[in-house]
Amino acid sequence: MYEPEGASVSGRPVYGYPAVLLLASTLAACVGGIIMPVVELIRHDLGISATAVGILVAAHAGVIVVVSPFVGRATDRWGVRHLLGMGLLLYGVAGGVGTVTDSYPILLTSRVLLGAGAAAVFSVTTVALLAMGAGRDQDRMIGWRTTAMTVGAVAWPLLAGALGAFDWHATFGLYLLGIPLGIAALIWAPPEQPRRSENCERRGSTVELLRRHPTLSAWYAMTAASGLTTYGLIVFLPGRLAQAGIVNPMFVSLFQVGLFAFAGVIGAVFVHIAACVGFGVLLRIVWACRAVAFTILALSTQPLLLLAATALVGISNGLSLPVTTLLIGETPEPTRRGLAVSLAGTALFVGQGLTPVVFGPIMHAASLTTAFLVVAAGSCCILLLLARRRIADPRIAKAVAPR
Known part of the structure; x- marks a missing residue:
């Protein structure tokens, strides 16, 4: 079996960086799942149609489809550190808007921005985890990513449902976790050299x-x-x-x-x-x-x-x-x-x-x-x-x- 020696990121100790990446992976897996338990409460409270609330729930997915390739190209040019940090901060701020607003247009706009942040988190965490080792170390990290995503897909909606029993606005507070994770990523992620070249566009x-x-x-x-x-x-x-x-x-x-x-x-x-x-x-x-x-x-x-x-x-x-x-x-x-x-x-x-x-x-x-x-x-x-x-x-x- 192919099993080269494992490697740390840029030769530096990573400390809490893998934990940040895995926690971020749980968030990337349940962008829509967090608000699913309170969809009917939102529809009733805001007085909107089932179609309107469906658009609210699904808006992020269309954004992820469109934005992901641009995130990927940016990652190849500038590395993961700032994109991961900024993506998590955007995820947290945009997702958390629902804690303080009752306006459907503002909520919809925030969901679009949330999709852009989620696209960055989904792609950049994967690139970062792939870069953290080789051979079995790489297999281990990507396997843990799978576990983290499946745990997030179950745990966050359950917690969201518990918070929604008090107030549907509280459910949106779960997205705010992206803010401390974004700050941690900016602190712990190793610095990288830009990869721009003359033929980078092609x-x-x-x-x-x-x-x-x-x-x-x-x-x-x-x-x-x-x-x-x-x-x-x-x-x-x-x-x-x-x-x-x-x-x-x-x-x-x-x-x-x-x-x-x-x-x-x-x-x-x-x-x-x-x-x-x-x-x-x-x-x-x-x-x-x-x-x-x-x-x-x-x-x-x-x-x-x-x-x-x-x-x-x-x-x-x-x-x-x-x-x-x-x-x-x-x-x-x-x-x-x-x-x-x-x-x-x-x-x-x-x-x-x-x-x-x-x-x-x-x-x-x-x-x-x-x-x-x-x-x-x-x-x-x-x-x-x-x-x-x-x-x-x-x-x-x-x-x-x-x-």
Whole structure:
């Protein structure tokens, strides 16, 4: 196995820097999830329509899709320190606006700015964690990032719901954590040299990146497909559970918590899994799990089988996120890593945004069973494509390449 020596950032001790990056990763994972528990309270209190509150919830996602590539190019030029700090500060200030306003236009504007901050946090934390080590150290950090994101996806909405029981404005206070994290990032992140060059514009373009590294297109498509299938499960699993007679919100939530819990556990031990199994095998396991899981979801209404299907999707997420992150982050040269990673964020949110577009028409034309079967068939197609090609760890190629 390829296992170069681990490295500290710029040769300096990092102290609390990894903790800042992992905490920031939890925030990046639940930009919309924090306010989901109080959506109805906001709609009722402000007297706005369901469509208006839906735009409020989803505004950040569209911004992340658009802004992420610009964040990536900026990261490649100027490094992570200031972008991470400023992104976290923008996240905290913009997200915290909801604690003090009852104005829908101001809230909507703040959500747009929050999306820009979240785009920076999502991409830059990934680049920073990739740069903190090599080999198993890198696997460990990216696995921990997966765990941090899944823990955040569960913990922050639960805390938001508890605060919302007192006042929906209090829920927005959770975003304020971005402010101390931003200050800590500016203090602890090591200084970096700008990477500008005469041909930076040409080399930094998305088209040029994909032309030089065509395999990235496959990893972005896989990232989008992963976002689509996972979000489809989160959105439409309650409908299948209702058909199984499970309608109590507490029990429904346990299924979704289980989804993230399995992913978090896999992320925590990913370094040991990656030491034993290659990336190609892991990706095949990912899509085999999804194929089996969505077949079960389509054909069964037995609670234990539905729980097993949810666990399989959680396991696949716990493997997919670190593997695709490493494949995307290590395929290009380090000076293009920011753009490469940022496009993964774009792909992920595009996949999530396509969920109602893909699932909705199938459900209306046929049924939820048919929609799940389509996802299972799509997962089988991806599995067949993966079975036909060899997927190598790009770090190995870099290690043996002539210098």
